[in-house]
Structures are given as C-alpha cells and as structure tokens.
Amino acid sequence: MAIDVEGYKIIMQKRLSPARYVHSVGVANTAAKLAGMNNLDIEKSYLAGLMHDYAREMSGTELLLLAQENNLITDHIEVIKPDLLHGTVGAFLLEQEGLITDQQILTAIRNHTTGHPEMDWLSKLIYIADYIEPERKFPGVDKLRTITYQDWNLGVLAGLNHTLTYLLQKAAFIHPYSLMARNRMLEEIGIKDCN
Numbered sequence: 594m595a596i597d598v599e600g601y602k603i604i605m606q607k608r609l610s611p612a613r614y615v616h617s618v619g620v621a622n623t624a625a626k627l628a629g630m631n632n633l634d635i636e637k638s639y640l641a642g643l644m645h646d647y648a649r650e651m652s653g654t655e656l657l658l659l660a661q662e663n664n665l666i667t668d669h670i671e672v673i674k675p676d677l678l679h680g681t682v683g684a685f686l687l688e689q690e691g692l693i694t695d696q697q698i699l700t701a702i703r704n705h706t707t708g709h710p711e712m713d714w715l716s717k718l719i720y721i722a723d724y725i726e727p728e729r730k731f732p733g734v735d736k737l738r739t740i741t742y743q744d745w746n747l748g749v750l751a752g753l754n755h756t757l758t759y760l761l762q763k764a765a766f767i768h769p770y771s772l773m774a775r776n777r778m779l780e781e782i783g784i785k786d787c788n
C-alpha cells in the first residue's frame with residue numbers, strides 16, 4: 594500500500610528527535626516552496642526534503658558498518674568522518690525497507706550531505722533547502738536565502754562555496770564530491786574564473 598505524506602511524517606517523527614523532525618519538515622517546506630517558484634515538481638521535492646535525514650540519528654559506528662557491509666563507501670574520508678554517510682545510508686535503507694522506490698528521490702537523499710558532481714535538479718534543490726530552511730541559524734544564512742530565492746542555482750553554488758570556506762577555515766577534511774560539485778556548478782552557471 595502506498596504511504597501518504599502523513600504516513601511519511603509519522604515515520605520521521607519516530608526516527609528523529611523533535612528538533613531534527615522540525616528541521617526535516619522545514620527542509621520539505623523550503624524545497625516545495627522553491628519548486629513552486631521554479632516550475633519544478635512540488636510533491637517530489639516535499640517528500641525528498643521530508644525524508645532526507647532518515648539516517649541522521651544513527652551513530653558513526655552504525656553508519657560505517659552498514660556502509661562497509663554494502664559497499665557504499667565512495668571515498669576514504671567517509672571512514673574518517675562516518676557522519677558524512679548519513680545521506681548514503683538513509684537512501685539505502687529507505688529503498689531496502691521499501692519506503693521509497695523513486696530513484697530520483699533516493700539519489701537526492703544520497704547526495705544531500707556532500708553534494709555530488711552529477712546533481713540533477715532535485716539533488717540541487719534538496720542540498721540548498723537543507724542549508725536555508727527556517728531553523729538554520731548561522732552567519733551568512735540570510736544572504737544565502739536571499740540569493741537562493743532570487744536564483745536557486747546561484748544559491749546552490751553559494752551554499753557549496755560556504756561549505757568549502759567553512760571547512761577550510763576549520764582546517765577540516767573536505768569530501769572530494771563537495772569540491773567537484775562546486776566546480777560543476779561554477780561551470781553550469783558560467784561564471785568566469787577570476788584568473
């Protein structure tokens with residue numbers, strides 16, 4: 594039997610803390626709003642947003658074990674920082690448990706944590722909706738929102754730039770997909786390199 598939106602909400606409410614559940618609904622609403630503004634599929638965007646953090650509260654040990662057992666690792670950094678696997682593992686579990694069959698939604702969930710060099714519209718939309726949903730509070734989020742609501746592709750690029758800048762400032766690991774995604778967005782949007 595097909596699950597309706599209320600059914601999906603109940604599933605997430607059971608899996609997540611109240612704050613993370615509110616975040617998930619915020620991402621769903623933001624994704625749906627952006628989809629509506631840009632003539633994209635609103636229902637698909639809402640569902641992908643709602644379910645994107647399905648594996649967010651699994652421990653690093655659990656994520657890593659499941660990813661290793663099922664050959665889901667794409668880069669060694671995921672072994673060092675297993676929380677990065679929550680998108681990949683979430684998509685894997687949602688498919689395995691028969692909760693979501695739509696491959697585009699599963700791919701967007703898989704891609705949301707690091708970005709991906711081959712992001713389609715839904716992957717990009719969930720990536721940026723996750724970043725700017727109303728509960729997000731970090732320096733620069735309002736600017737990111739303004740850019741995204743003016744031109745959502747520019748918002749995706751700005752989000753990726755923000756991530757890379759933040760990680761460099763912290764001297765933290767950077768997943769190669771984030772860098773590749775950022776370069777691909779730069780190419781797609783056609784912004785000329787300054788050099």
Ligand SMILES: [Fe+2]
Pocket residue numbers: 645646649679680705706
């Ligand atoms: Fe996430």
Ligand SMILES: [Fe+2]
Pocket residue numbers: 616620645646723
């Ligand atoms: Fe999230």
